[in-house]
Amino acid sequence: MKRRVLIGSAAAAAFARQATAQEAFPSRPVTIVVAFPPGGQADVVGRPVAAALERIWRVAVPIQNRGGAAGAIGNAAVARATPDGYTLLMALSSMALLPEAARVNGREPTYTPDMLAPITLFAADPTLLVVPAASPISTVEEFIAEVKRRPGQVSYSSAGNYSALHVPMAQLAQAAGLDMLHVPFQGGGPALTALLAGQVQCMASGPGPVAPHIRNGTLRPLATWGRTRLAGFEEVPTLIEKGFPDCEFYIWVGLFAPVATPAAVIARIRDASRQVAGDPEFRRAMAASGNTLDHRDGEAFLRFYTEDAARLVRVVRALGKIE
CATH class of the missing domain: 3.40.190.10 (Periplasmic binding protein-like II)
Structure with a gap:
C-alpha cells in the first residue's frame, strides 16, 4: 500500500510539473526552423511571423535557416526534435512530397509527413x-x-x-x-x-x-500556376487559361510542430498564430512582400494540407526518378 501511495504521489507530481510547464509555455525562446537559406518564400513569411510572436509571447523567436536537400534536412530536424513546442517548422508545400521523392529514387526518407503536426497556414499562393x-x-x-x-x-x-x-x-x-x-x-x-x-x-x-x-x-x-488570377497580379494570366489544365501548383507556407507535442502546447501556439494573423504589423509585412494572407488552422488547415499532399505525391510519381 505504501509503495502504491509513493507511485501515485510521483505520478501526480509529474503530472503537476507537466501542467505547470504547459501553463507557462513559452517560458524561453521558441525557434522556428526554415529549411532553406534566407530569401525564399518560407523565410519571407517566417520572419514577420516570428516578429509578431515575439510581440505576443514576450520571448525571443529566432529564425534558424537549415538549408539542404531541397528542405529535407531542416524538415527532418524538426520532425525528430524534442516535442515540447520550442522547435517549430515554417514549412513549404514541398515538405509533403520530399519523402515520396526519396522513395521514388530508392532511398529511405529521413522523415515522413505524419511526424509533423500542422498548426497554422499563413499563405497559399500559386507560383x-x-x-x-x-x-x-x-x-x-x-x-x-x-x-x-x-x-x-x-x-x-x-x-x-x-x-x-x-x-x-x-x-x-x-x-x-x-x-x-x-x-x-x-x-x-x-x-x-x-x-x-x-x-x-x-x-x-x-x-x-x-x-x-x-x-x-x-x-x-x-x-x-493558379486556378484563378493572383491578387495583385491580375494582369498576369494563368497557365490554365493558356491551355494547360494540369498546371496548377500552390507554394503554401505553414507552421508545424513535432507530432508528439502536447495538445495543450499546440493549442497555445495555434491561439498565438490566430493573433499573428490579425496583427497589423504582420499584415502590413505580408502585403509589402507580395504575399496574400491565407490564414487557416485546425480542421481547415488539416483538410487543405491532406488534399494538397495527395496531389503532390501524384506529381512526384509522374516525375519519377531524377538522376
Whole structure:
C-alpha cells in the first residue's frame, strides 16, 4: 500500500510539473526552423511571423535557416526534435512530397509527413513564372516557342530536385512538351540570385520573393500556376487559361510542430498564430512582400494540407526518378 501511495504521489507530481510547464509555455525562446537559406518564400513569411510572436509571447523567436536537400534536412530536424513546442517548422508545400521523392529514387526518407503536426497556414499562393525584364520574352506563347526553338538550352533555377520551385516547372515541361535545363540550388534565395545575375533564364517562385523585383522593373511575370488570377497580379494570366489544365501548383507556407507535442502546447501556439494573423504589423509585412494572407488552422488547415499532399505525391510519381 505504501509503495502504491509513493507511485501515485510521483505520478501526480509529474503530472503537476507537466501542467505547470504547459501553463507557462513559452517560458524561453521558441525557434522556428526554415529549411532553406534566407530569401525564399518560407523565410519571407517566417520572419514577420516570428516578429509578431515575439510581440505576443514576450520571448525571443529566432529564425534558424537549415538549408539542404531541397528542405529535407531542416524538415527532418524538426520532425525528430524534442516535442515540447520550442522547435517549430515554417514549412513549404514541398515538405509533403520530399519523402515520396526519396522513395521514388530508392532511398529511405529521413522523415515522413505524419511526424509533423500542422498548426497554422499563413499563405497559399500559386507560383509565378518570371523572366528578367531585359529578356525579349514577354508572353507564355513566346516562352514556349523559345524553349522549343532551343531544346535543352533554356535554363531555370530552383531550390533543389522536387522542391516547390522545381515541381511546377516540371509540370509545365510535361504539359507543353518542353525540354529545359534544370539548375538546382540550395534554396529559393540562391535560385533567385542566380536569375537576377543572369545565370539562368527563368524560374518559378512564390510571389513574396519576386514581387519587389517585379515592382522595380527587374523581373517580368509571364503566368501563374493558379486556378484563378493572383491578387495583385491580375494582369498576369494563368497557365490554365493558356491551355494547360494540369498546371496548377500552390507554394503554401505553414507552421508545424513535432507530432508528439502536447495538445495543450499546440493549442497555445495555434491561439498565438490566430493573433499573428490579425496583427497589423504582420499584415502590413505580408502585403509589402507580395504575399496574400491565407490564414487557416485546425480542421481547415488539416483538410487543405491532406488534399494538397495527395496531389503532390501524384506529381512526384509522374516525375519519377531524377538522376
